[in-house]
Amino acid sequence: MQAELEVLKRAFARRTEKMGKMPKIARPPRTPAEIAERRTEQALLRAEHIVTEEKTEPVPETLKKCHLCGGTNFRSVGTGKPSEVYSYVPGYFRRVVHTREVVACRCGGCVITYPSCQPRRDSVEQAA
Helix, strand or coil: CHHHHHHHHHHHCCCCCCCCCCCCCCCCCCCHHHHHHHHHHHHHHHHHCCEEEEEEECCCHHHCCCCCCCCCCEEECCCCEEEEEEEEECCEEEEEEEEECEEEECCCCCEEECCCCCCCHHHHHHHC
16 A cells, blocks of 8 residues: 555656656566466467468379279368478568368278478478
């Protein structure tokens, strides 16, 4: 209460003389649960502002050949396998979501996924 009174006195006092530092108002310490909740909220806010680009990568026709029956009649399985790549563009981060198509042969013996999109090490060094 006394600290709040000092703050108000300094806020509305005349400015004819130099005044010392303002007293700090004591806050109750935060619990670990409150800290974790605050960090989660901040992470979600940052994630909303990230520029996101989505790319869908279908399996090439050259890879669509069953090794069991030799057939080329494939069907899609699910929505694909997503993977995220984060890159730093000066001033902000950018997220690219690659969705790799998954297909299965009609005979049920072969499942093919688009190859991984991991960047090569030398291309990362060239970008820097």
